[in-house]
Amino acid sequence: MTDIPYLTHLRQDLVTGVRQRQRRIVRRRRAALALVPAVLAATLLATSLPGGTSPAFAIEQDGDWIQVRITDAAASEAQMEAELQAAGIDADIILAPITAEYIGRWTCISAETRFLIDSMRGDPPQPPDTDSFLRVTPEVLYVQRAFTGGFTDRLVLVIGRAPEAGENPSAWPEVCGLRVVSEG
């Protein structure tokens, strides 16, 4: 226990939050069970028709490397991030308006280093050499499998998209804010 009022208050809120979350889950499960027949029917219908949600990436495991190809550049950033997350790649996707030749292609990557406060305690932890762990061509992003478990900082992947009405496309490599990886 603690003598800090803030911590007592926070404990109460967290435990209440966990309890209410559990109740929400139970309610959702009951509601979902009631909907199973309808969902099954809708799923069968959706898979039999064209135009269903398609995966944004084709992800292949190739030895020590994971290869990621863009299959649906019109997918949302959230869908793309979720698919990468499922493959063990924790990254932020940015869809950037770009000139025609880079639409739907890998445009640049950046990996920010961790630093600052930990460096107060000694040498700052060094991120893996990104060139060794990540490679990109406009068609394929290669991520070394070891990278997925050993690197906890922010990885940003930029994919080119068509500009919307009134939007000016950026040219490559200006679209890359931090670090540009050549076409290699």
Added chain:
Amino acid sequence: MDRTDAELLAGSARDPEAFGIFYDRHAERLLTYFARRTWDAQEAADLTAETFAAAFAARRRYRDTGPPAFAWLLGIARHQLHRALRRQRIDDRARRRLHVERIALDDASLARIEELADLAAIRPRLSAALEQLPPGTARAVALRVTEELPFAEVARRLGCTEAAARVRVSRGLRQLASLLEPT
């Protein structure tokens, strides 16, 4: 017999009070950890809240394979701290998922956190250490850490590239760390 941290985490979804017991074991230490790194009691409090909420979300990933649960919790804490420093704001997604509102610190908590983290003693030592750095390096650290400016702005004010600003801040912090190391 007391339940282990692993048992508490594993049972916390069905038994919310188990998460409360896990919290009781580590909250004060975690809050102190953050206070000593941010030198700001409210930021430390916000980071503590987000870290526990994130720990609950990640509880299934904890494996009781030797390292104590606090080390695991500290891993989440470091991640939160780095994100906060990079993005110039403290994440609140995990806390919001649990519908936990932000709590403003009351005076008693503020004073107790400062006392717990010994912040009053650290501040003069830090000021003295900053004065020992080369002026350019000290200014880079002050702009980034004290004024919390993004690196692009630090670079602009120093009249150098963003990469050079990052190097200066990193180098300054390393020098500060060695100056603040207990002898």
